[in-house]
Amino acid sequence: MTVLLTRRSMVGRALAIGSTSLLTACNFDDLQHPDLADRVLRVMSRWNDRVQEALFDPTRLAPTYPASAITRPPRFNAYYDISDVRVVDGNAWRLDLFGAISEKRAWRLEDLRTLPQESQITRLICVEGWRVVGQWRGVPLGDFLRRIGADTRARYVAFRCADGYHSSIDMASALHPQTILALDFLDAPLTPAFGFPLRLRIPTKLGFKNPKSLTALGVTNEYPGGYWEDQGYNWFSGS
Numbered sequence: 001m002t003v004l005l006t007r008r009s010m011v012g013r014a015l016a017i018g019s020t021s022l023l024t025a026c027n028f029d030d031l032q033h034p035d036l037a038d039r040v041l042r043v044m045s046r047w048n049d050r051v052q053e054a055l056f057d058p059t060r061l062a063p064t065y066p067a068s069a070i071t072r073p074p075r076f077n078a079y080y081d082i083s084d085v086r087v088v089d090g091n092a093w094r095l096d097l098f099g100a101i102s103e104k105r106a107w108r109l110e111d112l113r114t115l116p117q118e119s120q121i122t123r124l125i126c127v128e129g130w131r132v133v134g135q136w137r138g139v140p141l142g143d144f145l146r147r148i149g150a151d152t153r154a155r156y157v158a159f160r161c162a163d164g165y166h167s168s169i170d171m172a173s174a175l176h177p178q179t180i181l182a183l184d185f186l187d188a189p190l191t192p193a194f195g196f197p198l199r200l201r202i203p204t205k206l207g208f209k210n211p212k213s214l215t216a217l218g219v220t221n222e223y224p225g226g227y228w229e230d231q232g233y234n235w236f237s238g239s
């Protein structure tokens with residue numbers, strides 16, 4: 001069983017880097033038709049998403065760590081500098097819901113806090129080549145989706161953020177037990193830089209699939225893409 005799972009993850013990794021190695025191997029940059037090369041790579045990356053989706057095991061857990069492994073201080077990342085982080089007003093904040101959801105009333109922070117919470121010490125891996133271990137606590141996304149009457153047969157869950165960032169994930173990953181809407185980091189409310197008041201924490205995917213300072217969540221069958229995904233990062237990006 002373990003061997004099979006390890007093989008699966010290796011195949012996933014090989015596929016995840018497949019389009020990049022092709023880029024180098026064929027020297028696409030030197031081609032006379034960079035638009036065509038770009039289109040070919042995009043089609044390959046979407047095909048790669050489908051294979052990763054098919055290989056995803058919804059019962060397989062991401063590794064967890066002891067408290068002693070937590071990285072201190074944590075490491076910030078965003079598409080801008082930490083000095084440009086804007087502060088969200090927690091009292092005025094609402095999580096808006098859109099798409100295939102039957103109960104679309106917006107959620108206040110205090111109401112999210114009344115829901116059962118899960119805690120995890122897991123690793124966040126950024127494509128820039130660093131990784132940190134942190135402790136997050138929040139509402140399992142699967143529980144939340146069922147509570148709001150989301151159509152869990154839909155393909156995608158999409159997220160929008162206070163800073164204009166956005167991302168989206170496949171439904172199987174959204175329902176994974178370790179995928180949470182995190183409210184706390186290291187036993188205290190998230191700080192603005194790390195996603196106050198609410199962020200997605202999904203240890204089965206790369207760091208950029210963990211949108212911070214959420215403002216809206218939706219369920220849809222139309223491919224939502226994302227901030228980095230639209231610039232060519234592989235969409236599925238399992239870690």
Ligand SMILES: Nc1nc2c(c(=O)[nH]1)N[C@H]1C(S)=C(S)[C@@H](COP(=O)(O)O)O[C@H]1N2
Pocket residue numbers: 075076077078079080124125126127161162163165193194207208209210211212213
């Ligand atoms: N709103 C928002 N969320 C975001 C980003 C961002 O720029 N804006 N960057 C992503 C990237 S690339 C990474 S690696 C992680 C970093 O999370 P951290 O600051 O908690 O380490 O946040 C992700 N979520």
Ligand SMILES: [Mo]
Pocket residue numbers: 077125126127128207208
């Ligand atoms: Mo990242």
